[in-house]
Amino acid sequence: MAAAPMIKPDRELLMRFYTTMARIHESDKAIQRGLSAGELQFQYYPAGGQEAIPAGIAPLLTPDDHAVITYRCIHDIVAKGTPLREIMAEMYGKAAGTSKGKGGPMQLSDPHSGLMVTTGIVGAGLPIANGLALASQLRGTGHVTVVSFGDGATSTGAFHEALTLASIWKLPVIFVCQNNQYAEYTALAEYTLSDNFAKKAAAYEMPGVRVDGNDPAAVHDAAKVAIDRARRGDGPTLIEAVCHRLQGHAFGSDEAHMDKSALAAARKSAPLILLRARLLAGKICTEAELAAVDASARAEVDDAIEYARATPLPTADELHDDVFASTAHIPELDTRAPAKAVGTPAPAAGTRQMTFGAAINEALDIALGRDERVVLMGEDIADPAGGVVKTTYGLSTKYGRERVRPTPIAETAIVGAAVGAALAGMRPVAEIMINDFLAVCMDQVTNHAAKLRYMSGGRTNVPLTIRTVTAGFVGSFGAQHSQSLEAWLAHTPGLKIVYPTTPHEAKGLLLSCIDDDDPCIFFEPMRCNFSSGPVPEGHYTIPLGVADTKRAGKDLTIISYGWPLVESLSAAEKLAKDGIDAEVLDLRSIVPLDRPAILESVGRTKRALVVHAAVEFAGFGAELATLIHQNLHGALKAPVGRVGARYTPVPFSQALEGLHFPTEARILEAARALVR
Amino acid sequence: MSTTLKIPKVAVSMQEGVLAAWLAADGTMVREGEPIYTLEIEKSTMDVESPAAGTLRHIGQAGNTYKVGEVIGQIDDAAR
Ligand SMILES: Cc1ncc(C[n+]2csc(CCOP(=O)(O)OP(=O)(O)O)c2C)c(N)n1
Numbered sequence: 001m002a003a004a005p006m007i008k009p010d011r012e013l014l015m016r017f018y019t020t021m022a023r024i025h026e027s028d029k030a031i032q033r034g035l036s037a038g039e040l041q042f043q044y045y046p047a048g049g050q051e052a053i054p055a056g057i058a059p060l061l062t063p064d065d066h067a068v069i070t071y072r073c074i075h076d077i078v079a080k081g082t083p084l085r086e087i088m089a090e091m092y093g094k095a096a097g098t099s100k101g102k103g104g105p106m107q108l109s110d111p112h113s114g115l116m117v118t119t120g121i122v123g124a125g126l127p128i129a130n131g132l133a134l135a136s137q138l139r140g141t142g143h144v145t146v147v148s149f150g151d152g153a154t155s156t157g158a159f160h161e162a163l164t165l166a167s168i169w170k171l172p173v174i175f176v177c178q179n180n181q182y183a184e185y186t187a188l189a190e191y192t193l194s195d196n197f198a199k200k201a202a203a204y205e206m207p208g209v210r211v212d213g214n215d216p217a218a219v220h221d222a223a224k225v226a227i228d229r230a231r232r233g234d235g236p237t238l239i240e241a242v243c244h245r246l247q248g249h250a251f252g253s254d255e256a257h258m259d260k261s262a263l264a265a266a267r268k269s270a271p272l273i274l275l276r277a278r279l280l281a282g283k284i285c286t287e288a289e290l291a292a293v294d295a296s297a298r299a300e301v302d303d304a305i306e307y308a309r310a311t312p313l314p315t316a317d318e319l320h321d322d323v324f325a326s327t328a329h330i331p332e333l334d335t336r337a338p339a340k341a342v343g344t345p346a347p348a349a350g351t352r353q354m355t356f357g358a359a360i361n362e363a364l365d366i367a368l369g370r371d372e373r374v375v376l377m378g379e380d381i382a383d384p385a386g387g388v389v390k391t392t393y394g395l396s397t398k399y400g401r402e403r404v405r406p407t408p409i410a411e412t413a414i415v416g417a418a419v420g421a422a423l424a425g426m427r428p429v430a431e432i433m434i435n436d437f438l439a440v441c442m443d444q445v446t447n448h449a450a451k452l453r454y455m456s457g458g459r460t461n462v463p464l465t466i467r468t469v470t471a472g473f474v475g476s477f478g479a480q481h482s483q484s485l486e487a488w489l490a491h492t493p494g495l496k497i498v499y500p501t502t503p504h505e506a507k508g509l510l511l512s513c514i515d516d517d518d519p520c521i522f523f524e525p526m527r528c529n530f531s532s533g534p535v536p537e538g539h540y541t542i543p544l545g546v547a548d549t550k551r552a553g554k555d556l557t558i559i560s561y562g563w564p565l566v567e568s569l570s571a572a573e574k575l576a577k578d579g580i581d582a583e584v585l586d587l588r589s590i591v592p593l594d595r596p597a598i599l600e601s602v603g604r605t606k607r608a609l610v611v612h613a614a615v616e617f618a619g620f621g622a623e624l625a626t627l628i629h630q631n632l633h634g635a636l637k638a639p640v641g642r643v644g645a646r647y648t649p650v651p652f653s654q655a656l657e658g659l660h661f662p663t664e665a666r667i668l669e670a671a672r673a674l675v676r
Numbered sequence: 677m678s679t680t681l682k683i684p685k686v687a688v689s690m691q692e693g694v695l696a697a698w699l700a701a702d703g704t705m706v707r708e709g710e711p712i713y714t715l716e717i718e719k720s721t722m723d724v725e726s727p728a729a730g731t732l733r734h735i736g737q738a739g740n741t742y743k744v745g746e747v748i749g750q751i752d753d754a755a756r
Contacts, residue, residue, distance in 0.1 A: 041744065
């Protein structure tokens with residue numbers, strides 16, 4: 001396994017390993033002391049037995065090289081160089097912590113030291129590391145990203161997707177599997193027949209190296225080859241560092257699932273004990289020198305703990321900070337008075353006509369042209385295909401495949417790469433072909449894109465855009481290609497959700513999303529894709545969170561977005577013939593939400609009907625109905641009505657599909673019932 | 677300075693635990709890392725290590741059930 005070190009490590013390097021490992025060990029012990037005393041109360045995943053791995057890698061990295069790590073974090077954080085005071089303050093949930101007390105040990109970031117993500121989701125770091133590496137590759141900085149994960153993470157789909165993408169894109173990323181023999185309460189042999197994870201690398205055509213993770217010098221040597229290779233532009237490496245977890249999964253958790261004799265042996269030959277013995281046996285240093293290192297590590301940790309104890313807790317105003325760049329976009333904090341929808345002036349007469357799809361293509365073209373940070377990624381998006389509905393046609397030819405990047409069919413890898421690139425300051429636009437496919441990458445969207453700003457206490461942010469088609473009611477696309485899943489997304493704080501209907505707005509809203517400092521999900525209704533409208537030339541934006549009155553009226557407000565807005569407008573014309581004057585309000589985005597416009601319109605018409613393509617039950621309409629009832633209860637002439645899709649999967653047969661989705665007929669019926 | 681001993685949270689779901697037995701007597705000197713009492717929760721027990729060195733003062737009674745965070749003892753500081 002562990003090849004003899006190629007380079008005889010010098011004294012300075014060995015002492016550096018020892019110092020880092022001593023600092024890790026003291027930090028880990030101090031946290032466990034706090035937990036033992038009941039002073040700290042959280043689930044803590046100790047790092048005993050794994051100290052040598054990051055200690056071996058650390059001297060090869062600068063703060064501009066990125067790290068992505070897991071909940072079993074303290075060894076990786078300390079080695080990367082995050083100040084101990086900030087780490088401990090975070091453990092104590094204090095405002096001076098790395099994440100202002102909002103991340104905790106499982107979810108902290110420290111971009112100053114290059115620690116970009118800590119994730120509590122097994123396997124999720126790998127796809128994000130790809131994105132950070134992509135940013136370095138595109139900028140030609142020569143920086144690398146090192147992502148650590150456990151042996152258990154090799155069973156996840158994210159592992160497979162990430163290695164697939166890293167390999168085809170030759171990303172400067174080093175995958176470090178810290179094989180501590182256990183995944184939670186399950187021993188390795190019980191969850192896999194593999195006895196060697198490094199060899200999995202061969203399947204991805206990348207080098208796979210297995211090293212003794214107890215020996216920082218061995219890890220260092222393997223990492224040096226991998227990092228040099230990545231810096232040269234020769235692509236990723238998978239390193240398996242074999243070690244042994246020296247305690248149960250978490251602080252206080254039982255060890256019944258662990259092999260007692262192996263555990264006892266591993267404790268006797270713990271990495272720090274081995275290194276100490278080696279340093280003394282080789283006369284590299286004296287006992288007194290090591291004792292001085294230990295004492296100084298202990299003093300540094302004690303100081304950090306004292307600091308953490310003394311420093312204040314976060315104040316209540318921190319609660320809503322760092323959800324978005326601005327608290328103004330948080331629905332529950334919006335206390336603005338009702339105000340008429342500001343909307344957007346319609347394009348001047350004679351403005352050229354183009355389809356919704358062409359308008360999106362033009363927005364992407366403009367964004368790529370004016371901002372070097374913009375990079376597109378998704379399945380089939382490059383020419384000659386140019387996207388499954390040709391939305392991105394021509395862009396890879398114009399801007400090259402570096403910036404318009406076709407991907408494998410790996411949604412988790414796509415969104416993960418976009419998250420990572422966004423963390424590094426790029427403006428990625430990822431395409432998830434059909435929004436139903438968000439289901440296979442939802443972890444990256446809702447646990448990472450949405451939350452990283454908050455979990456990092458605002459130290460990082462994720463300015464990415466995900467474009468995704470809603471293919472409902474275009475005819476027989478069936479249950480898995482036709483949904484409208486905006487309510488899933490709206491339920492996770494941290495995502496902006498944009499849903500245009502016209503070509504003019506599609507272009508302006510998409511350009512706003514790309515400029516936005518927060519993650520935006522941009523829905524493209526396929527039913528609108530081929531309809532035309534006037535679209536102004538050049539760059540312009542339409543702000544998010546500003547509704548538009550598509551038809552003024554006085555008897556009823558129909559609130560909608562996406563393709564059902566079109567049916568709502570035609571219904572309104574029919575209603576007019578019956579003497580019912582309906583106002584049609586297009587929300588255009590549901591987060592941020594134009595609360596003042598909704599309340600002003602319904603406050604005037606005193607009747608509201610919400611129409612959306614999503615299933616009515618637990619759909620976004622429920623939120624709108626509540627908003628209206630709570631604010632306008634006394635003024636309403638009827639309870640808020642809702643027309644959404646029926647509570648069924650989307651049926652294939654067009655005979656049934658027409659019964660599932662909201663139609664003009666259903667809108668008319670509901671509107672008449674309200675006004676009657 | 678002294679260190680307060682509170683019932684630790686050793687599992688996500690834990691609300692309370694039994695101070696099954698003191699492993700170090702009241703008034704004795706304990707070392708940091710030395711097991712000082714046995715905590716029983718649900719089906720498992722754990723020997724809790726002393727978070728500090730010093731003189732152990734019992735406050736909780738062996739056999740009693742305590743909520744997470746309840747004070748069961750104290751370690752009066754001795755120079756480390
Ligand atoms: C997606 C996901 N599934 C399950 C868990 C619960 N869980 C936390 S740690 C862990 C074990 C992971 O084992 P491994 O990858 O070997 O890392 P280690 O804990 O040994 O460092 C599990 C299953 C989780 N956090 N995320």
